Amino acid sequence: MSNTPILELRAVSKSYGRGDAEVHALREVSLTTGAGEMVAVMGPSGSGKSTLLTIAGTLEDPTTGDVLVGGQPLAGMSRHGKARLRRQTIGYVFQDFNLLPGLTAAENVSLPLELDGLSARKARLAGLRALDGLGLGERSGHYPDQLSGGERQRVAIARAMVGERRLLLADEPSGALDSANGEAVMRLLHGACKNRGMTAVVVTHDAQLASWADRVVFLRDGRITDQTGPVPGPESLLVTESDK
Amino acid sequence: MSVRHAMLALLSEGPSYGLQLREEFEARTGDVWPLNVGQVYTTLQRLERDGLVVSEGDEDSPQKAFRITEEGMRELDAWLRTPPDLSSPPRDELVMKILIALRVPGANVSEVIQSHRRYLVELMQQWTRIKEDADPADLSLGLAVDAELFRLDAVVRWLDAADGRIKRAAADAVLADMRPADPGPADPDLGSTGLAKTGPLPRMSLSTSRKVRTRR
Structure with a gap:
C-alpha cells in the first residue's frame, strides 16, 4: 500500500452563476484522504457536501484549486481520461441506489467492468465474487425490484467496489434505509476500507452514520470548519478490570 | 438508572452474593455502567430493611447470599411497568x-x-x-x-x-x-x-418566551 493520498483536494472552490447571482458552493476546501481511510463529511443542506463529492468524483471541475486522484492531477486531463479514471478507480453509491432495473444484480455489478473492456465472462465472475462477498451470492440472478432496499444498496456497494477501485464516494448511502440496514451498509463500507485498503468519502447529515468514519469533517457554507481527532480505544467508555 | 431495581431483577433469577450481583449487573449492561462494591452492599442493606430481599447465611460473613421476597417481586413488576418521568425536560x-x-x-x-x-x-x-x-x-x-x-x-x-x-x-x-x-x-x-445583546439578535430574550419548567 503506497503512501500516496488516494484523494487530495487543494484549496478547491466552486461557484455557480455570475455577478449578483453568483453562488459559492465551495470555498478553499482542502482535504486529503489516505488508503484505508473512511472520511465522513457532515453538514446541513446547502453546505456544499454534494458539490464536494461530484468534484472529487471528477463529474464536475472546480472553479479554482486542484484535485488529485491516486496522485494524478485532474487539471488538464481529457474527458476520456477522466471517464477511464472513474471506471477504474472510483465507485459511487447513491441514496436511491441507481441500479438499472432491466439488469439482474450480477449484471448491474459486472457492467462497469464490461464497459471497461473486460470480457463478459470475466466481468460476470468478478461481479459474482463481489456479490458473494457482501452476502448476496444467492440473489445474483434477481432484478432490483425483487430485492429489498437493504439488498439493493448492497448490490450498489458491490458495483462500486468491483474491480480494482480504490476510491468509494457515497452520497447519503443509507438515507432511504431503516436503522438496521443503514448500519449494515456503513459496516460494509468501513469493512471495505479496513480490510481492502479502500478509501471512502461518505457525505451525510446523520451523526450515527458519520460515526462509522475514521474522521468526520464538518462543512458549513462551503468551508471545512472543523474535524474530529483520532478515535480513542474503548477503555475510556467501558468498565475495565482496573475500575473494579 | 435504578441500581435498586436492577438488583431486584438479578435476584429474581435466584439467590446471589453481593460480588456476583455486581459482576452480573456490569455484564448485563454491556460493561457500560460501572458499579462499586460499596454501592451494591448499601443498596442490598436498604432492600433488606424494606423487606424486599432477605439475607441468608452467617450475619458477619462477607459471603452473605441474598434472596428476593414476594414483596420484592411485586415491587420489581410494578417498576418495570412504570414509565420514567419524561413529562418535564431535564435541566440540561x-x-x-x-x-x-x-x-x-x-x-x-x-x-x-x-x-x-x-x-x-x-x-x-x-x-x-x-x-x-x-x-x-x-x-x-x-x-x-x-x-x-x-x-x-x-x-x-x-x-x-x-x-x-x-x-x-x-x-x-x-x-x-x-x-x-x-x-x-x-x-x-x-x-x-443587564445582559448584553449578541450580535444580530437584538430581540432575542430568554424571558419573553413562555417559561418551561425543568427538573434537575
Whole structure:
C-alpha cells in the first residue's frame, strides 16, 4: 500500500452563476484522504457536501484549486481520461441506489467492468465474487425490484467496489434505509476500507452514520470548519478490570 | 438508572452474593455502567430493611447470599411497568450553555455549538467502534451501545436545529434592521437583566418566551 493520498483536494472552490447571482458552493476546501481511510463529511443542506463529492468524483471541475486522484492531477486531463479514471478507480453509491432495473444484480455489478473492456465472462465472475462477498451470492440472478432496499444498496456497494477501485464516494448511502440496514451498509463500507485498503468519502447529515468514519469533517457554507481527532480505544467508555 | 431495581431483577433469577450481583449487573449492561462494591452492599442493606430481599447465611460473613421476597417481586413488576418521568425536560447543561452563549457579548454561538457537536460526534465514534468490534451475540452490549448512540444523536440533532434556528433569527434581525425604523416598545427584559445583546439578535430574550419548567 503506497503512501500516496488516494484523494487530495487543494484549496478547491466552486461557484455557480455570475455577478449578483453568483453562488459559492465551495470555498478553499482542502482535504486529503489516505488508503484505508473512511472520511465522513457532515453538514446541513446547502453546505456544499454534494458539490464536494461530484468534484472529487471528477463529474464536475472546480472553479479554482486542484484535485488529485491516486496522485494524478485532474487539471488538464481529457474527458476520456477522466471517464477511464472513474471506471477504474472510483465507485459511487447513491441514496436511491441507481441500479438499472432491466439488469439482474450480477449484471448491474459486472457492467462497469464490461464497459471497461473486460470480457463478459470475466466481468460476470468478478461481479459474482463481489456479490458473494457482501452476502448476496444467492440473489445474483434477481432484478432490483425483487430485492429489498437493504439488498439493493448492497448490490450498489458491490458495483462500486468491483474491480480494482480504490476510491468509494457515497452520497447519503443509507438515507432511504431503516436503522438496521443503514448500519449494515456503513459496516460494509468501513469493512471495505479496513480490510481492502479502500478509501471512502461518505457525505451525510446523520451523526450515527458519520460515526462509522475514521474522521468526520464538518462543512458549513462551503468551508471545512472543523474535524474530529483520532478515535480513542474503548477503555475510556467501558468498565475495565482496573475500575473494579 | 435504578441500581435498586436492577438488583431486584438479578435476584429474581435466584439467590446471589453481593460480588456476583455486581459482576452480573456490569455484564448485563454491556460493561457500560460501572458499579462499586460499596454501592451494591448499601443498596442490598436498604432492600433488606424494606423487606424486599432477605439475607441468608452467617450475619458477619462477607459471603452473605441474598434472596428476593414476594414483596420484592411485586415491587420489581410494578417498576418495570412504570414509565420514567419524561413529562418535564431535564435541566440540561448543554441547553443552558447555548442559551447563555446567546447573551454573552462577543460569543460566537455557532462556534460554541460546533465545539459541542464535534465532541459528541467523537463520543459517537468511540461507541460505534465498540459496536463494530463487539461479538454480535452480545445482546446486552449491543443494546446499551445503541441506547448511547441514539441519545447522543438526539443531542446532535438538537444542536443542528438550534444552529439553524439561530441563523434564521439572525437573518430575520438583519432584514428587520433594513426596514424603516419602528420605535416599538422597549425590551424590558434585556434592560432589567443587564445582559448584553449578541450580535444580530437584538430581540432575542430568554424571558419573553413562555417559561418551561425543568427538573434537575
